[in-house]
Amino acid sequence: EAGVTQSPTHLIKTRGQQATLRCSPISGHTSVYWYQQALGLGLQFLLWYDEGEERNRGNFPPRFSGRQFPNYSSELNVNALELEDSALYLCASSLEGSGLSPKNIQYFGAGTRLSVL
Amino acid sequence: AQKVTQAQTEISVVEKEDVTLDCVYETRDTTYYLFWYKQPPSGELVFLIRRNSFDEQNEISGRYSWNFQKSTSSFNFTITASQVVDSAVYFCALRWMDSSYKLIFGSGTRLLVRP
Numbered sequence: 001e002a003g004v005t006q007s008p009t010h011l012i013k014t015r016g017q018q019a020t021l022r023c024s025p026i027s028g029h030t031s032v033y034w035y036q037q038a039l040g041l042g043l044q045f046l047l048w049y050d051e052g053e054e055r056n057r058g059n060f061p062p063r064f065s066g067r068q069f070p071n072y073s074s075e076l077n078v079n080a081l082e083l084e085d086s087a088l089y090l091c092a093s094s095l096e097g098s099g100l101s102p103k104n105i106q107y108f109g110a111g112t113r114l115s116v117l
Numbered sequence: 118a119q120k121v122t123q124a125q126t127e128i129s130v131v132e133k134e135d136v137t138l139d140c141v142y143e144t145r146d147t148t149y150y151l152f153w154y155k156q157p158p159s160g161e162l163v164f165l166i167r168r169n170s171f172d173e174q175n176e177i178s179g180r181y182s183w184n185f186q187k188s189t190s191s192f193n194f195t196i197t198a199s200q201v202v203d204s205a206v207y208f209c210a211l212r213w214m215d216s217s218y219k220l221i222f223g224s225g226t227r228l229l230v231r232p
Contacts, residue, residue, distance in 0.1 A: 033220075043222040055218070058219065088160055105152070106220060108162035108164075109161060
């Protein structure tokens with residue numbers, strides 16, 4: 001069974017541009033989470049999508065946005081890129097569905113490394 | 118406030134040594150879940166274990182073992198007879214009963230196992 005897949009592996013952009021990162025969850029998983037791992041800041045929660053809706057977002061500005069498609073895959077968009085957006089962006093999926101529970105395990109992809117020059 | 122502390126930034130051991138990674142958590146909730154993840158150089162976070170707040174039994178999986186103690190709010194991870202392939206960053210994480218369902222991570226401990 002395929003795990004969580006993310007694309008692209010690496011992305012290089014310049015300040016002010018927009019970046020789009022993609023995530024395909026494990027088959028059958030309905031929830032997708034996005035995390036940012038920036039140097040010195042650790043792993044921080046960005047966004048959570050479940051059944052096509054945004055359920056929660058972390059303490060990030062509105063230029064970080066995303067969506068979840070009917071097939072449960074997800075996109076993360078970062079507009080007006082700033083140098084400090086350079087980080088590893090990790091996507092995770094879990095089987096939440098109607099059984100939302102903190103016990104559900106989040107499985108992670110290998111991430112997209114975004115470099116903003 | 119909900120918080121996870123991994124005080125050990127980096128640990129270096131020689132192969133076959135035992136090593137313990139510390140994790141201390143803070144939460145007001147009585148129902149919560151603790152997790153350990155491994156992040157090898159490839160970047161992917163690999164799930165290792167989940168423990169709920171009502172189950173204080175220690176767990177062993179091969180060379181890995183976990184010691185959960187509610188009295189000290191700790192969930193420590195021990196690798197017995199470490200191997201070079203154990204070299205990675207290890208994260209402890211917390212999740213609790215509210216609508217956010219996000220994971221709160223500790224800052225991670227980088228483990229280097231030298232041959």
